[in-house]
Amino acid sequence: MAYIERREAEGVAADTVPIHDGAAGDYVQLLKPRVMSLVVFTAFVGMVIAPTGINPIIGFVSLVAIAVGAGAAGALNMWYDADIDRVMARTARRPIPSGRVPAGDALVFGAWLGAGSVVFLGLAANYVAAGLLAFTILFYVFVYTAWLKRSTPQNIVIGGVAGALPPMIGWAAATGTVSMESFVLFLIIFLWTPPHSWALALYRSDDYARAGIPMLPVAKGLRATQIQMLAYSVPLAVVGVVPAFLGMASPAYGVVAAILGAAFVFLTWQVYRMPATDKEMRPARRLFAFSLLYLFLIFVMLLAERGFAMP
Amino acid sequence: MTETAVTEQPEGIRLSPEQRRRQRGRSVAIAVALFALVGLFYLLTIAKLGGGVLAAKILGSS
Incomplete structure (x- = not known):
C-alpha cells in the first residue's frame, strides 16, 4: 500500500499528507533568520571586544557555528510550538503550521544542526564556547519552549537567558573563558x-x-x-x-x-x-x-x- | 525483475511539477551547504596548522 493510501486509511485527507514538500527557503525560515542575525551580531561584538583577539578565520567559522546553533534552536522551537503557532496571526504562516514542512522533518533538521554546530564550535574555537552554545540551545528548547513558555508569565524573563548568552559565547570563543x-x-x-x-x-x-x-x-x-x-x-x-x-x-x-x-x-x-x-x-x-x-x-x-x- | 517493471510507472507518490521544482531546490541547497562545510573545514585546518607547519619537527628534537 502506498504511503498516501496508508495515511488515507488512517483518516488523513490525501492533500494534507505530510510529504517532503517544502522549498529550500522554508527550511531557512525554520532557522528564524531575524533572531539569528541578532545572535550573530551580539556574538560578533563579544568576540571582537575580547582582549585576546581571535584569528579572523577561526572567528568567522565560530560565528557560522553560533549562527547555525541559534537556527537549530529556532527550528526545534517551531517544531514544538507548531500547535500554538497555528492559532496566532503572527506565526500561522510559519513552515510547519502552514503545512509546507512536516513537523518530523523540522525536528530532525533542528536536532542535527544543533549537535553539529556544537561539535563544530568545539573544534573551531574551544570547548568552553561549545559548552555554552550547547547550554543555550538546550535551555531555549527544554526550559523556555517546552516548560516555561506555556506555564508562567515569567517565561520570557527566565527564557531570556538563552537570548542573552551569545555575546558570552563569542567572548568565550576568543578567550576560552567567561569573565565579568x-x-x-x-x-x-x-x-x-x-x-x-x-x-x-x-x-x-x-x-x-x-x-x-x-x-x-x-x-x-x-x-x-x-x-x-x-x-x-x-x-x-x-x-x-x-x-x-x-x-x-x-x-x-x-x-x-x-x-x-x-x-x-x-x-x-x-x-x-x-x-x-x-x-x-x-x-x-x-x-x-x-x-x-x-x-x-x-x-x-x-x-x-x-x-x-x-x- | 519482471519485463514490464522498467516501462510502467511505479506505484506510490507522483510528484507534481511544483513538487519536483522544490525537490530540486532542496537538493541544490544541500549541495551548497555541503560544499560550504568542506570549505569551512579547509579554512579551519589551514588556520589551525598555522604558518610554520612546513618547518615543524615531527619528533621532539630541538
Missing part, C-alpha cells in the same frame, strides 16, 4: 528582554490569549506589566553604562549609553502611564521600536570603540 566583562554583556541583553518582549505582548495580547500563552499582560493584566517593565528598564539603564567603568569602553560611551538608557526609561514611563482604555497602545509600539535601536546602538558603540582602539 562578558557577564555584563549578558546582563544588558537579559535585562533588556522583558521590557522589549512585554511591549510587543501588550499590543499583541489578543494573539497570545488565543494561543493560551500566559504572557504577563494576558495573565496578570496591564498594571502588573507596566510595573514590571519599569522594574527592568531602570537597572538596564544602569547596567548599560557599566562597560565604561570596566575599561571595556570610553567615558564617551558611558555618556551616550546613559542618554540612551534615560530615553529607554522615559519611554517605559510613558507605557507605565498608558491607560487601560488606550487600544492603539502607541507608547508600547514606540518602546518596542526604540528597544531594538537601543540594543543595536549599545553594541555598535562597544564594537566601534574597540575597532578604533585596535592598532
Whole structure:
C-alpha cells in the first residue's frame, strides 16, 4: 500500500499528507533568520571586544557555528510550538503550521544542526564556547519552549537567558573563558528582554490569549506589566553604562549609553502611564521600536570603540 | 525483475511539477551547504596548522 493510501486509511485527507514538500527557503525560515542575525551580531561584538583577539578565520567559522546553533534552536522551537503557532496571526504562516514542512522533518533538521554546530564550535574555537552554545540551545528548547513558555508569565524573563548568552559565547570563543566583562554583556541583553518582549505582548495580547500563552499582560493584566517593565528598564539603564567603568569602553560611551538608557526609561514611563482604555497602545509600539535601536546602538558603540582602539 | 517493471510507472507518490521544482531546490541547497562545510573545514585546518607547519619537527628534537 502506498504511503498516501496508508495515511488515507488512517483518516488523513490525501492533500494534507505530510510529504517532503517544502522549498529550500522554508527550511531557512525554520532557522528564524531575524533572531539569528541578532545572535550573530551580539556574538560578533563579544568576540571582537575580547582582549585576546581571535584569528579572523577561526572567528568567522565560530560565528557560522553560533549562527547555525541559534537556527537549530529556532527550528526545534517551531517544531514544538507548531500547535500554538497555528492559532496566532503572527506565526500561522510559519513552515510547519502552514503545512509546507512536516513537523518530523523540522525536528530532525533542528536536532542535527544543533549537535553539529556544537561539535563544530568545539573544534573551531574551544570547548568552553561549545559548552555554552550547547547550554543555550538546550535551555531555549527544554526550559523556555517546552516548560516555561506555556506555564508562567515569567517565561520570557527566565527564557531570556538563552537570548542573552551569545555575546558570552563569542567572548568565550576568543578567550576560552567567561569573565565579568562578558557577564555584563549578558546582563544588558537579559535585562533588556522583558521590557522589549512585554511591549510587543501588550499590543499583541489578543494573539497570545488565543494561543493560551500566559504572557504577563494576558495573565496578570496591564498594571502588573507596566510595573514590571519599569522594574527592568531602570537597572538596564544602569547596567548599560557599566562597560565604561570596566575599561571595556570610553567615558564617551558611558555618556551616550546613559542618554540612551534615560530615553529607554522615559519611554517605559510613558507605557507605565498608558491607560487601560488606550487600544492603539502607541507608547508600547514606540518602546518596542526604540528597544531594538537601543540594543543595536549599545553594541555598535562597544564594537566601534574597540575597532578604533585596535592598532 | 519482471519485463514490464522498467516501462510502467511505479506505484506510490507522483510528484507534481511544483513538487519536483522544490525537490530540486532542496537538493541544490544541500549541495551548497555541503560544499560550504568542506570549505569551512579547509579554512579551519589551514588556520589551525598555522604558518610554520612546513618547518615543524615531527619528533621532539630541538
